[in-house]
Amino acid sequence: MIEATGLTKRYGPTLAVDDLSFSVSAGRVTGFLGPNGAGKSTTMRMMLGLDRPTAGDVRIGNRHYDELDHPLRTVGALLEAGWVHPNRSARNHLRWIARSNDIPDRRVDEVLGLVGLTSVAGKRAGGYSLGMQQRLGIAGALLGDPEVLLFDEPVNGLDPEGIHWIRELMHTLAGEGRTVFVSSHLLSEMAQTAQDLVVIGRGKLIYQGTTDDFVASATARTVRVRSPQLPELKQALTRREVSFDESDGALTVSGMDSDAVGELAFAAGVTLHELAPQRGSLEQAFMQLTGEAVEFHTGEPTPD
Amino acid sequence: MTLLAVERIKLLTTRSPWWCALVALVVTAGFTALVVGNADEEFPATVASTQFGYSFGLAVIMVLAALAVTTEYRFGTIRTTFQAVPNRAAALLAKTTVIAVLSLIIGEITAFVCWGISLLLQPGADLALNSTADWINVAGVGVVYAVASVIAVAVGILVRHSAGAISLLLIYNLAVESLIQLIPSIGDDIYKWLPFNVANKFLTGAGESNAGRMAEAGAPLSSSPLSPGWALAYFAAFAAVLLTIAITTAKRRDA
Amino acid sequence: MIEAQGLTKRYGKTLAVDDLTFSVTPGRVTGFLGPNGAGKSTTMRMILGLDNPTSGQVRIGGKRYSELHHPLRTVGALLDAKWVHPNRSARAHLTWMARSNKLPLRRVDEVLDLVGLSSVAGKRAGGFSLGMSQRLGIAGALLGDPEVLLFDEPVNGLDPEGILWIRKFMHRLADEGRTVFVSSHLLSEMALTASELVVIGKGKLISQSSTEEFVARATDSTVKVRSPQLEALREALERASAQVEPAEDGLVVSGMDSAKIGEIAMQQGAVLHELSPQRGSLEQAFMQITGDSVEYHADLEAEARDVLAPTAP
Structure with a gap:
């Protein structure tokens, strides 16, 4: 359980995070979305006590991060895989972290096995590929068997198998009742991973709720219909003043759900070959709802 | 104890401390061998001259200490550290302690190796450690290294960048203090109170460990008016103040 | 049009690319997929003449890369966004590239505008974010208005808007009749981008077909x-x-x-x-088909359940 209340961070004249309040519940994977520069990283860093809020606070299981006794046993985080000394081996990297929170050394080997790095654990981390560094970062997050996990762009540098693996891992962790909070730019990936969403733009909260509701609220629900008796079906729809588009021999009906379209077709004696409710994509919904909050539209990016 | 173990693992699982230790030893011993080996009737080897090279080792130790902090910033592990140990003061104090202890050990080994080499090179010279001043001049090197490493750690925490911290430390240690002497009329008075000059007073006192040799022919004596004991206290207090400033700053800053 | 024939690359004892034959046709976006270590990067480097094949060959529009007169006018590539001198400005970087292929300098400003970097063109590239470096790389690829475009992980570091932008951009390039060849690990993204797929594993061709066929075959x-x-x-x-x-x-x-x-x-x-x-997902199909050519394969999910059972104190 993570709770942010009125969280605000100001860097000079810029408000990076602006009066942000949201909560992340246990037992679900919650996606943290926002355009570049929306304040996602700053927010995650404040959760971990790395940056100090200008105002407001963020609590984990009702405590501030720096009040946690052995913080890594409560919160595991992968913020940037590169936070490893390049000349230190993976095992030594995890050993000092484990030691700092009184985590037994055997847990180091457990997590190395879990992320599939056992065979290279003694090699210097500087020689790792991005994907291996990412796995090492994930191992570090899991070290304390924590209740709360934060991941920032976890699939970065992973190959398809790795991406599949981390998605399953996050679902497993949430299934065990843990709180999993993931930020990512890959919306097609997040659509498969996150059940809940926290969406921010320009440091402000834009949405908090389930992924399904987010998509439904921002995109039109339509039904795709194919039929050998298309003219009859079109007539029936027109009589009910239902609007539709036609392309490639299929109708896209809007403003009527698939149940009703089915009933209507049956009443008109029309055989159906397809009756498929279409959902908008998370990407469409995101573009729709964050449109105004995107700081730099293509055409004018500036350095982060 | 846990935090000390953490910092010990961190410090000793990269190679640079080992290299720095080796360089400190070799450079210091090399200069000593050069000076002591060339000693003769006119300029006999003394206990003080066995420690002739200590300031070179001191520079290497400060580089080691500064790097131990600045590489943490460079590679982002400082964030992992603060994430694991949100009490930043405790984490940084533990780090300082471990580095200081390592510097102490390197300093003692270096000092006694230099003294031992001198015994071998000049078996006839009076190099026995038979006064407090003699003992301080040799065994005190490790203590000075330890305190100097605390200064370097503090500077590392404040500056955060390797190149900046190291140049600041080396330029100060090698040039700034001696250049201040050149300021007309007040230069010497200021110099008396500059930390590394005072540290030298602790080691060499009034020149007792350099007996039998002209003062200007041995290591130059310190102009500090303090007694050796107070000199050490002054040097240590300077380091403590600097470290306090550094830790307070680190607590306030975003990691 | 890219044609690889019996393309092989051996590094010492390892066969990185093993007798690879495929073709990439104009007018479509072709995805290039494979697990880590499958030989994708090596293949792309051989297409660009950066690595020499041990045997076999790869031709672009019938010619080897080294035979192309002004190669940037035929092939544009984004392999690694970090191949830019950090102290050189974005404009200077593109200017030397343009000069090397006798391209008019106004083209530099055109492509900068196209990728949305005009306002920062004079800044040093070392200060760019990953997303901006990626856009600069894309600008470089487009400089010579080439017929053939190669992209390696193009959405790396981009935010959702950038990802959408580049996807639409690739579709537009393909619609203009260009050959677009993209490698990526992000299968959910590739499912939206690529209409054709070349899939390799352990240096060998596993499949070349349309994306739809690939998915239908395996799921x-x-x-x-x-x-x-x-x-x-x-x-x-x-x-x-x-x-x-x-x-x-x-x-x-x-x-x-x-x-x-x-x-x-x-x-x-x-x-x-x-x-x-x-329909099955591209990911399901990919896992199914490449299953045994993955370099290291661990039953990580099952293990995850074991290890995450309460252990630590």
Whole structure:
């Protein structure tokens, strides 16, 4: 359980995070979305006590991060895989972290096995590929068997198998009742991973709720219909003043759900070959709802 | 104890401390061998001259200490550290302690190796450690290294960048203090109170460990008016103040 | 048009690329997929003449890369966004590239504008974010207005808007009749981008086909059916020898297409509330097909459950 209340961070004249309040519940994977520069990283860093809020606070299981006794046993985080000394081996990297929170050394080997790095654990981390560094970062997050996990762009540098693996891992962790909070730019990936969403733009909260509701609220629900008796079906729809588009021999009906379209077709004696409710994509919904909050539209990016 | 173990693992699982230790030893011993080996009737080897090279080792130790902090910033592990140990003061104090202890050990080994080499090179010279001043001049090197490493750690925490911290430390240690002497009329008075000059007073006192040799022919004596004991206290207090400033700053800053 | 024939690259004892033959056609976006270590980067480097094949060859529009007169006018590539001198400005970087291929300098400003970097063109590239470096790399690829474009992980570091932008951009390039060849690990993204796929594993060709065929070949296509007369419909479908599995609020039917199910429902007098053909995902298909050519394969999910059982104190 993570709770942010009125969280605000100001860097000079810029408000990076602006009066942000949201909560992340246990037992679900919650996606943290926002355009570049929306304040996602700053927010995650404040959760971990790395940056100090200008105002407001963020609590984990009702405590501030720096009040946690052995913080890594409560919160595991992968913020940037590169936070490893390049000349230190993976095992030594995890050993000092484990030691700092009184985590037994055997847990180091457990997590190395879990992320599939056992065979290279003694090699210097500087020689790792991005994907291996990412796995090492994930191992570090899991070290304390924590209740709360934060991941920032976890699939970065992973190959398809790795991406599949981390998605399953996050679902497993949430299934065990843990709180999993993931930020990512890959919306097609997040659509498969996150059940809940926290969406921010320009440091402000834009949405908090389930992924399904987010998509439904921002995109039109339509039904795709194919039929050998298309003219009859079109007539029936027109009589009910239902609007539709036609392309490639299929109708896209809007403003009527698939149940009703089915009933209507049956009443008109029309055989159906397809009756498929279409959902908008998370990407469409995101573009729709964050449109105004995107700081730099293509055409004018500036350095982060 | 846990935090000390953490910092010990961190410090000793990269190679640079080992290299720095080796360089400190070799450079210091090399200069000593050069000076002591060339000693003769006119300029006999003394206990003080066995420690002739200590300031070179001191520079290497400060580089080691500064790097131990600045590489943490460079590679982002400082964030992992603060994430694991949100009490930043405790984490940084533990780090300082471990580095200081390592510097102490390197300093003692270096000092006694230099003294031992001198015994071998000049078996006839009076190099026995038979006064407090003699003992301080040799065994005190490790203590000075330890305190100097605390200064370097503090500077590392404040500056955060390797190149900046190291140049600041080396330029100060090698040039700034001696250049201040050149300021007309007040230069010497200021110099008396500059930390590394005072540290030298602790080691060499009034020149007792350099007996039998002209003062200007041995290591130059310190102009500090303090007694050796107070000199050490002054040097240590300077380091403590600097470290306090550094830790307070680190607590306030975003990691 | 890119054509690889018997392309092989050996590093010492390892065969990085092993007798690879495929072709990439103009007018479509072709995805280049494979697990880590499959030889994708090596292949791309050989296409660009950066690595020499041990045997076989790869031709672009019938010519080897080294035979192209002004190669940047034929092939544009984004392999690694970090191949830029950090102290050189974006404009200076593109200017030397333009000069090397006798391209007019106004083209530099055109491509800077195209990727949206005009306002920062004079800044040093070392200060760019990953997303901006990526855009600069794309600008470099477009400089010579080339017929063939190669992109390696182009959405790396981009935010959702940038990802959407580059996807649309690749579609536009393909629609203009160019050959677009993109490698990526993000299968959910590639499913939206690529209409053709070249899939390799352990340096060998695993498949070349359209994305749809690839997915259809490896995954079962099923139809989701909901109806108020579910029981009657279920019996009728089973009589017609379809396999029927119950789902949360309906049935999942396999071994029969949706048109046939619709006909049966009509004959049965069953009202349909849903009749949706379900397609497998590109990821499922990819895992299925490349399964044994993955470099290291660990049953990580099962292990995850074991290790995450309460252990640490």
